[in-house]
Amino acid sequence: KAGVTQTPRYLIKTRGQQVTLSCSPISGHRSVSWYQQTPGQGLQFLFEYFSETQRNKGNFPGRFSGRQFSNSRSEMNVSTLELGDSALYLCASSMQGEGTEAFFGQGTRLTVV
Amino acid sequence: GESVGLHLPTLSVQEGDNSIINCAYSNSASDYFIWYKQESGKGPQFIIDIRSNMDKRQGQRVTVLLNKTVKHLSLQIAATQPGDSAVYFCGESNDYKLSFGAGTTVTVRA
Numbered sequence: 001k002a003g004v005t006q007t008p009r010y011l012i013k014t015r016g017q018q019v020t021l022s023c024s025p026i027s028g029h030r031s032v033s034w035y036q037q038t039p040g041q042g043l044q045f046l047f048e049y050f051s052e053t054q055r056n057k058g059n060f061p062g063r064f065s066g067r068q069f070s071n072s073r074s075e076m077n078v079s080t081l082e083l084g085d086s087a088l089y090l091c092a093s094s095m096q097g098e099g100t101e102a103f104f105g106q107g108t109r110l111t112v113v
Numbered sequence: 114g115e116s117v118g119l120h121l122p123t124l125s126v127q128e129g130d131n132s133i134i135n136c137a138y139s140n141s142a143s144d145y146f147i148w149y150k151q152e153s154g155k156g157p158q159f160i161i162d163i164r165s166n167m168d169k170r171q172g173q174r175v176t177v178l179l180n181k182t183v184k185h186l187s188l189q190i191a192a193t194q195p196g197d198s199a200v201y202f203c204g205e206s207n208d209y210k211l212s213f214g215a216g217t218t219v220t221v222r223a
Contacts, residue, residue, distance in 0.1 A: 004156075033211065035213075045212060045213075097209050
């Protein structure tokens with residue numbers, strides 16, 4: 001059974017640009033969550049999707065957005081990139097979301113210069 | 114507000130000894146708790162979970178203890194091995210959101 005796949009693995013962008021990250025969940029999983037991981041802030045929750053609906057959102061500015069498709073694949077977008085957006089972005093999938101085991105991908109390492 | 118924290122940022126343990134990693138949470142409404150292990154360059158890997166209607170759960174070489182009275186979670190690793198060296202995160206789930214503590218870096222000494 002394939003795990004959670006995130007693409008790309010590494011990305012370098014310039015301030016002001018936008019970026020789209022992709023996450024393919026484990027087959028059969030309908031919940032996808034996104035997290036930002038930085039050395040100073042740890043793992044911070046961005047948002048969670050289930051059956052194309054966002055059920056919760058973390059405390060991030062509106063520049064951070066996401067969506068989920070009917071096949072449960074998810075994308076997150078960051079517009080007007082800032083240096084502080086440099087981080088490891090992790091995606092996790094689970095069967096139902098809350099209260100069920102979530103499996104993480106390897107992450108996308110975003111560097112903003 | 115909610116917060117999940119680990120008592121110690123680092124833990125050094127002798128190979129073969131038992132490890133105990135502690136975590137405090139503040140949201141009494143959380144009903145599901147989980148531990149992850151993250152090795153350098155990899156995503157977090159599930160270790161064990163526990164629901165709020167339990168106070169103990171055992172896995173292979175690992176035990177999670179939940180004390181709801183004092184909002185405390187711990188992970189015990191038996192016979193710690195070099196491969197256990199990693200950053201360990203505790204997480205609490207509420208309202209479709211997993212919140213994590215800052216992590217404890219475990220280093221196993223040979």
